[in-house]
Amino acid sequence: GAVVSQHPSWVICKSGTSVKIECRSLDFQATTMFWYRQFPKQSLMLMATSNEGSKATYEQGVEKDKFLINHASLTLSTLTVTSAHPEDSSFYICSARGRDTSYEQYFGPGTRLTVT
Amino acid sequence: GDSVTQMEGPVTLSEEAFLTINCTYTATGYPSLFWYVQYPGEGLQLLLKATKADDKGSNKGFEATYRKETTSFHLEKGSVQVSDSAVYFCALAHTGNQFYFGTGTSLTVIP
Numbered sequence: 001g002a003v004v005s006q007h008p009s010w011v012i013c014k015s016g017t018s019v020k021i022e023c024r025s026l027d028f029q030a031t032t033m034f035w036y037r038q039f040p041k042q043s044l045m046l047m048a049t050s051n052e053g054s055k056a057t058y059e060q061g062v063e064k065d066k067f068l069i070n071h072a073s074l075t076l077s078t079l080t081v082t083s084a085h086p087e088d089s090s091f092y093i094c095s096a097r098g099r100d101t102s103y104e105q106y107f108g109p110g111t112r113l114t115v116t
Numbered sequence: 117g118d119s120v121t122q123m124e125g126p127v128t129l130s131e132e133a134f135l136t137i138n139c140t141y142t143a144t145g146y147p148s149l150f151w152y153v154q155y156p157g158e159g160l161q162l163l164l165k166a167t168k169a170d171d172k173g174s175n176k177g178f179e180a181t182y183r184k185e186t187t188s189f190h191l192e193k194g195s196v197q198v199s200d201s202a203v204y205f206c207a208l209a210h211t212g213n214q215f216y217f218g219t220g221t222s223l224t225v226i227p
Binding site: 006034042043046049093104105108109 | 165
């Protein structure tokens, strides 16, 4: 099956710094990638949708200047959390969809961000 | 708008017990329905899916049937194992669009 990787798997950063999370589709071309955020013991909430070569579409309430998303190629999307604060600590999960018309999204393993 | 409602957890069962996790949905049109599983510290893994009414998804002993008349997609397993301990998410999606997830149900199976 299709594989999506994320890097890093976990990261600790200091308040005020920025951190970049990578999402890669390893064996297929991802025309669309999704970024989700999961709070402890809660469900996944969609943050933004990005199509290759286009600006990301952010969900209501998500600050686009704080969560910068870049989808520059068909195999890579990045999420940069700028000026991170402790409340940004969370589990971030990406998913990717291929060029075929399947409903199925392939999820990455997630990145746990802790801001101290 | 579209939404998914799952039964509240946590659920604790003894090994070999029967499992049911209820899931109902609200959606326009005819979405596909999914069950995902998340093991501790890991990402989501697709467990099973159904793309149209009356379809039954199955995998690893788990089953769920897409019931349009009751807008449900309940997850069942006849005999759970300790290794099934995880969080289970019900979800729906329309073609090419975002997923809508339920809040997740934590399952713990004790020997």
